[in-house]
Amino acid sequence: MKFSTALFALSAIAGGSSAFQSPAPTAGRTLSNRIFGGSDSTPLMAATMDGAPAVNGAKRKKTKQERLELASKGLQVHVIGLSIHHAQVEVREKLAIPEAEWNTQSQLICSTGQVEEAAILSTCNRFEINFAASDPHEANARVMEYLAERSGLPVSTLRRNIFMLEGDDAVLHLMRVAGGLDSLIVGEGQILSQVRQCHLHSIEEDGSGGKVLSRLLNNAVAAGKRVRSETAISKGSVSISSAAVELSEHRCMQDLNLPFSEARLAVVGAGTMTRLLITHLASRGLERITIVNRSMARPQELQEQFPDVEIEIVLEDGLWDVVGRSDIVYTATSSADYIIDKSKLEENGLDGGRPLMLVDIAVPRNIDPDSAEIPAVFPYNVDDLKAVVAKNTAMRQREMIEAETLLQEEAGTFIGWRESLSAIPTINQLQERANMFRQEELKKCTRKLSQNDNFSDRELEAVERLSRGIVNKMLHGPMSHLRKAESVEKKQAALSELSSMFRLDDEEGARGRGRRRK
Numbered sequence: 178m179k180f181s182t183a184l185f186a187l188s189a190i191a192g193g194s195s196a197f198q199s200p201a202p203t204a205g206r207t208l209s210n211r212i213f214g215g216s217d218s219t220p221l222m223a224a225t226m227d228g229a230p231a232v233n234g235a236k237r238k239k240t241k242q243e244r245l246e247l248a249s250k251g252l253q254v255h256v257i258g259l260s261i262h263h264a265q266v267e268v269r270e271k272l273a274i275p276e277a278e279w280n281t282q283s284q285l286i287c288s289t290g291q292v293e294e295a296a297i298l299s300t301c302n303r304f305e306i307n308f309a310a311s312d313p314h315e316a317n318a319r320v321m322e323y324l325a326e327r328s329g330l331p332v333s334t335l336r337r338n339i340f341m342l343e344g345d346d347a348v349l350h351l352m353r354v355a356g357g358l359d360s361l362i363v364g365e366g367q368i369l370s371q372v373r374q375c376h377l378h379s380i381e382e383d384g385s386g387g388k389v390l391s392r393l394l395n396n397a398v399a400a401g402k403r404v405r406s407e408t409a410i411s412k413g414s415v416s417i418s419s420a421a422v423e424l425s426e427h428r429c430m431q432d433l434n435l436p437f438s439e440a441r442l443a444v445v446g447a448g449t450m451t452r453l454l455i456t457h458l459a460s461r462g463l464e465r466i467t468i469v470n471r472s473m474a475r476p477q478e479l480q481e482q483f484p485d486v487e488i489e490i491v492l493e494d495g496l497w498d499v500v501g502r503s504d505i506v507y508t509a510t511s512s513a514d515y516i517i518d519k520s521k522l523e524e525n526g527l528d529g530g531r532p533l534m535l536v537d538i539a540v541p542r543n544i545d546p547d548s549a550e551i552p553a554v555f556p557y558n559v560d561d562l563k564a565v566v567a568k569n570t571a572m573r574q575r576e577m578i579e580a581e582t583l584l585q586e587e588a589g590t591f592i593g594w595r596e597s598l599s600a601i602p603t604i605n606q607l608q609e610r611a612n613m614f615r616q617e618e619l620k621k622c623t624r625k626l627s628q629n630d631n632f633s634d635r636e637l638e639a640v641e642r643l644s645r646g647i648v649n650k651m652l653h654g655p656m657s658h659l660r661k662a663e664s665v666e667k668k669q670a671a672l673s674e675l676s677s678m679f680r681l682d683d684e685e686g687a688r689g690r691g692r693r694r695k
Contacts, residue, residue: 252293252389253313254595256347257320257339258305261361264338266560270541271328274299275511279378282327283385291319294387296379296394298354300371301417301450301540301559302361307351307375309389313343348591351393352584355401357410361562362420363573364410364580367453369401389598393591400587407583410576418453418509420562421538422461425505427565432555433504433532443467443503445496446510447475450538454507455479459486467503469496497525505534508543518545522554603672604656611648619644 259269274282274297283295286306294309306323310316324339325332342350350359355372357364376394379386386394405411429437442458444451447470455466465487468476476490491499500506500517510516517535522528528551535556537544548556619641626632626640655675 252309252311252387253344254307254309254347254389254393255313255316255320255341255343256305256307256350257317257324257341258298258303259339260303260305260359261559261563262359263340266540266542266558268328268330268334268338269302269304271330272299272304272324273301273540274304276374276378279375280381280383280385283379284383286320286323287385289319291315294390295385296375296390298371298375300368301538303354303359305354307347307390307393309387317341345588345592348393348595349584349588351397352400352588353581355397356404356580356584357401358404358577358580358584361417361559363577364405364412365417366405366411367417367449369398369405372401373398389595392594396587396591400584403587404580404583408576408579410573410580412576417538417559417562418450419457420565421454421507421536421557422457423565424557424562425507425534425536426461428534428555428557429505432534435504435532438462440504441502442505442507443469443499444507444509445469445516445543446508446539447479448509448511450509451507452479452482454509454538455483455486455488459483465489467491467499469493469499497521497527500533501525501527504532505536507536507538509538510543511539512543513541515545516543517548519547519550522548522551527551527554603675607652607655607675611652615644615648 259272261269276299279297279299283297286292286295286297286308291312292308292310296307298305298307306320308316308320321332321335324330324335328335351372353359355369357366357368360368372394376386376391376398378384379394380391384391425440426437429435429440433440438461442463442465444454444466445468447468451468455463458466463486467489468479469491470476471493473490473492476488480488480490496516506517508516527533530553532553533555535544535548535554537556537558540559542558544556544558546556546558548554623637623640626637655678
């Protein structure tokens, strides 16, 4: 009979229970079941931040630990950005951020407290701010305020160029970006490495990606790799550099009255874009090219990488000599200012009518559009590559459909994980409620048992361990069921069932029952 009282008391922990209330549903829309036919059909929601109030009261930036705690308290994923599909290059270049500044600018966005987590992705074709916040209205207002301050553009101009997505649509969008389905060149591989860099920066010491955003970026990288390994989306796919080669090859006879194989080529800059450019030119039988750069180191590395191509290296003070003796000049520098414009062409005697093609693959642009005012000078920029890409998109339509299916699965995996965070407060509440009942009943039980001289302290400790073990075993099943719910709908149903079963929303009633038992 010694333990019967204790066991009877412990049964009260489970006996009078029954409740579990699901948390409010997330703000994001349900994951779309549509299969998108091309990059232009992404479900981008027009920005409608009419007169969004600027937030003046600066708040302390939350620590990384605080952001991790917030991850389980209803943070929703958002993205605001602009891309080559919807924004003019004049707007994109005003918001372009060098990779070295991604973390600094992300910190600035989070500094006022409305945005909990942020990660910037800035490439030649897109500028996107992925962020997580608990209050969508305040967070969107903060990001719009940042964009207006950085670009110097009126909000009305930004609204015409940006897109805004939230919840499941924001998740799927990032998956499509990493998979290359939202790229100008469908399936190109460079964007995957850029998303990977975005993830790596977000988890650095000075990064602003907390538990939710860093997980999303990591999942997006994994999704991009899976799409390329399980479909043919990347077979024959090319970068912006390849599209520039296709464009110049296609326009060579019409603009220069010269076969592409006979054109004298030059490139200004010696970075990654130049390396890719030479790679694709070499695949078309390129034998020689001139590289103009500020220093010798990188061009010399390219000489070593392409031993079959005759590469002439010229420092930047010889730029105009090279332009004067070339038929096609590609520009791919990180300069924030124009390096070729109408006045400079005229100053260097290049307005005499000799045909010259200028292909600018840099953002911000290296070539001033006013160059087109000079007869026989034909400038092109990244926006002119869309026509070249159209046939590639059509050829990859079948692979895109397969890739969409895989990306839907990967997005669903992240969304399921994200929804599982909403169960954490409920699990904690369930454990606290059960432990409160256990301690109340154990206190009454041990008070009676301690009056019996036959019970030692060790035996009383055994009763306490027994009570804890029974509670843990009783809770194991419900909590496992909650964690293993396969879909968002099943997760919400489980939350609702357990909330009703254990009456977790009735704190006062539980305390009152506890007092009456005493």
